[in-house]
Amino acid sequence: MISRLILHTILGALLASLLPGRCAHAAVTFLVNSVVDLVDDNTADGICHTSANTCSLRAAIMQANHMDVPAIHIEVPAGIFMITIPRGGMNFDAEDTGDLNIAPLNGNQNVFLSGAGSANTIIDANHTERVVNVAQGARATIAGVTIRNGATLSGAGIESFNASLTVTDSVIEGNEALNGGGIYSGGTLNVVRSTIRSNIATKGGGLYLTGASTLRGSSVYNNGADDGGGIYSTGQPLYAVNSTLSSNYANTNGGGIFSSGMTDFFNSSVINNDSDHDRDENGGIGGGVYVASGSFIINNTLIVQNTTLDAPIDDNCHGFLVAFGWNLFGETAGCAFGGNGTASVGLVSPATIGPLQDNGGPVWTHALLSGSQAIDSTFDSVGCYDQNIAPLSIDQRGARRPAGLRCDVGAFEYGAIFEILFQDGFDG
Numbered sequence: 132m133i134s135r136l137i138l139h140t141i142l143g144a145l146l147a148s149l150l151p152g153r154c155a156h157a158a159v160t161f162l163v164n165s166v167v168d169l170v171d172d173n174t175a176d177g178i179c180h181t182s183a184n185t186c187s188l189r190a191a192i193m194q195a196n197h198m199d200v201p202a203i204h205i206e207v208p209a210g211i212f213m214i215t216i217p218r219g220g221m222n223f224d225a226e227d228t229g230d231l232n233i234a235p236l237n238g239n240q241n242v243f244l245s246g247a248g249s250a251n252t253i254i255d256a257n258h259t260e261r262v263v264n265v266a267q268g269a270r271a272t273i274a275g276v277t278i279r280n281g282a283t284l285s286g287a288g289i290e291s292f293n294a295s296l297t298v299t300d301s302v303i304e305g306n307e308a309l310n311g312g313g314i315y316s317g318g319t320l321n322v323v324r325s326t327i328r329s330n331i332a333t334k335g336g337g338l339y340l341t342g343a344s345t346l347r348g349s350s351v352y353n354n355g356a357d358d359g360g361g362i363y364s365t366g367q368p369l370y371a372v373n374s375t376l377s378s379n380y381a382n383t384n385g386g387g388i389f390s391s392g393m394t395d396f397f398n399s400s401v402i403n404n405d406s407d408h409d410r411d412e413n414g415g416i417g418g419g420v421y422v423a424s425g426s427f428i429i430n431n432t433l434i435v436q437n438t439t440l441d442a443p444i445d446d447n448c449h450g451f452l453v454a455f456g457w458n459l460f461g462e463t464a465g466c467a468f469g470g471n472g473t474a475s476v477g478l479v480s481p482a483t484i485g486p487l488q489d490n491g492g493p494v495w496t497h498a499l500l501s502g503s504q505a506i507d508s509t510f511d512s513v514g515c516y517d518q519n520i521a522p523l524s525i526d527q528r529g530a531r532r533p534a535g536l537r538c539d540v541g542a543f544e545y546g547a548i549f550e551i552l553f554q555d556g557f558d559g
């Protein structure tokens with residue numbers, strides 16, 4: 132196995148070195164083969180290589196930054212990849228120190244960083260530094276890894292200011308920042324079949340979003356902040372499809388999500404989030420959803436079991452929600468409705484929602500229990516759909532929907548069968 136990895140590395144490097152610098156046809160693959168955090172020892176040679184004769188994760192990213200090819204694949208095996216080279220200073224960030232900088236110098240390549248699954252490939256900043264920075268203008272996909280234990284001012288797990296970033300089949304956990312504990316994104320962000328959990332910030336414990344973002348088949352849970360425990364979004368737009376916000380908390384407003392941008396939820400679930408979590412004299416409302424300004428649209432979405440001090444049973448929303456399809460709440464005090472208004476809003480018994488747990492599929496969900504008002508209750512003629520009005524053929528877990536008579540409200544389809552798991556996250 133090792134010899135094959137090295138062979139691939141040598142062949143890839145040889146190929147790269149033989150091709151002229153401006154060749155636009157080659158795709159290059161670097162196979163990481165060491166967990167030890169060392170720099171690339173010559174970024175001009177096209178070879179991922181360190182002083183220890185290895186290809187480290189940092190060396191692969193550094194060398195990728197200096198290539199002029201349209202696509203670079205960085206394959207990362209199982210292991211715990213600790214970031215151990217300290218950053219050069221508070222205001223100094225380079226590819227050879229501190230966080231891992233995906234920063235292609237020519238700006239026109241796609242970088243694909245793939246691990247061996249989020250349970251196996253772990254990139255860890257040991258609470259000393261951000262984990263990954265994606266530079267302005269970069270196009271990157273991060274797949275099959277866990278990114279954890281980052282600590283910095285902005286985007287401790289991943290910071291992506293004006294880049295195009297896809298995070299798929301990954302876990303972002305245990306990161307701590309002022310803005311965006313898990314991910315800070317100011318560009319285009321797609322989060323697919325991923326888990327954002329146990330991150331902390333002042334704003335946006337899980338995610339701080341100012342750009343165009345999509346959450347698909349993903350769960351954001353156990354994150355905490357002052358405002359926006361799960362998500363703090365000022366972005367235009369944020370789409371959440373087949374996704375779950377659960378058990379996040381805000382010491383002030385918006386336990387699940389604080390929104391002052393354009394937000395649009397489709398068949399998503401906002402369950403068991405808490406505002407005014409510290410129960411202090413400054414208060415806090417909107418246990419599930421806090422709409423500060425902008426537009427917040429809900430389509431076939433489930434918002435229940437969210438809490439605050441003065442509403443320990445249900446504090447699901449604060450502000451104006453534009454409702455289409457069929458949306459269900461534990462109760463609706465504090466919410467005002469536009470769109471189809473009360474014709475698109477009903478009540479669900481909180482006791483008919485199961486706990487957050489592994490119900491099959493790549494991420495945790497809340498199951499609907501027998502007799503739930505969410506089961507088979509979406510409108511027959513419209514069904515479940517995403518931001519392109521494309522029908523949803525799977526639920527959050529990847530199980531076939533609709534099951535039974537009709538599509539269910541929220542991210543989970545009751546009684547659904549796994550037919551196309553992991554193949555069809557975009558319902559194409």
Ligand SMILES: [Ca+2]
Nearest residue numbers: 171173174178
């Ligand atoms: Ca090199």
Ligand SMILES: [Ca+2]
Nearest residue numbers: 225228229230
């Ligand atoms: Ca760095």
Ligand SMILES: [Ca+2]
Nearest residue numbers: 382407411414
């Ligand atoms: Ca408070």
Ligand SMILES: [Ca+2]
Nearest residue numbers: 507534535537
């Ligand atoms: Ca159904």
